[in-house]
Amino acid sequence: MNETLPIRPDYEGELRKAGVRITRPRKVILSILADAGDHPDALEIFKRAVEIDSGISLSTVYRTMKLLEGVGAIHRHAFEGGPSRFEPAGVEHHDHLIDLDTGDVIEFHSQRIEELQQEIARELGYDIVHHRLELYGRKRRAKASRGG
């Protein structure tokens, strides 16, 4: 296992540099994203935002997510079934394992898989722009058990 440095991405600077105005709603949303440990969807971000500034609208959340995605500040995930979920783009690349029972999202990374993907694409004559690897599963139950 390796440590992940809990770097708080300097969103505002990044955005200013991209010519984006730093408004009140955006500050709120950015702060929520900056210290979100999970992968919230737009509605969840909206709810958290309202706690800080009750004037924020859901439209603005959607617009802001699209904007942040556009400048590469966040990643959008479309996990099976549900709405888009987001996470800051600052962290190292990783893929996800979704717990079908609880909805928990577990992150993992396999350099070997990444390499194999490149290899496959190359053989097919392609360059990978991005990819999506999601494992859907359930907690392994102890093999000999009597509990429900």
Place this chain on the structure above:
Amino acid sequence: MNETLPIRPDYEGELRKAGVRITRPRKVILSILADAGDHPDALEIFKRAVEIDSGISLSTVYRTMKLLEGVGAIHRHAFEGGPSRFEPAGVEHHDHLIDLDTGDVIEFHSQRIEELQQEIARELGYDIVHHRLELYGRKRRAKASRGG
């Protein structure tokens, strides 16, 4: 235009065994799926169905896709952006590479990746129920070229 609807016999039997009524719309949809070489979405299946039987409705296509998915006869893919796309479940498992320029869907399979996924899930204490691996890329351009 066409004579008999060449429904894959095992396909229909599979459904009967699952207690599903074989109706005219279902026969049409099944035949379309059986010899679809691509990964059509509901609307595309609907269009193809209408050519055979103009009375079929889009609702029925959606309902049938859900039913077929439920009994495991087809797989649903939710590629980036677009609507759900489908393919018969009979073929060997494979994953997909989507050409970002043309929309082409290329199938591939890596036993090594499949194994690594299992390994990762196991380490995290999970059993994989299913997974999704999609590569999005563009055709590799020859390094020294003058063509468009």
Place this chain on the structure above:
DNA sequence: TATTTAGTTGCAAACGATTTGCAATTGCAT
């Protein structure tokens, strides 16, 4: 600081994909 103005907002209405209620129809067991 006051002025200016293009970017941004909240709201409501529109949107595309998919689902659903319902009355009419149909598969299929009898």
Place this chain on the structure above:
DNA sequence: ATGCAATTGCAAATCGTTTGCAACTAAATA
């Protein structure tokens, strides 16, 4: 052939998301 539950087509509803628009505001300018 009969009877009835399963299935259908249609329209309306739903869900997540986007958009038009008039009011507002960040931030460049004077």
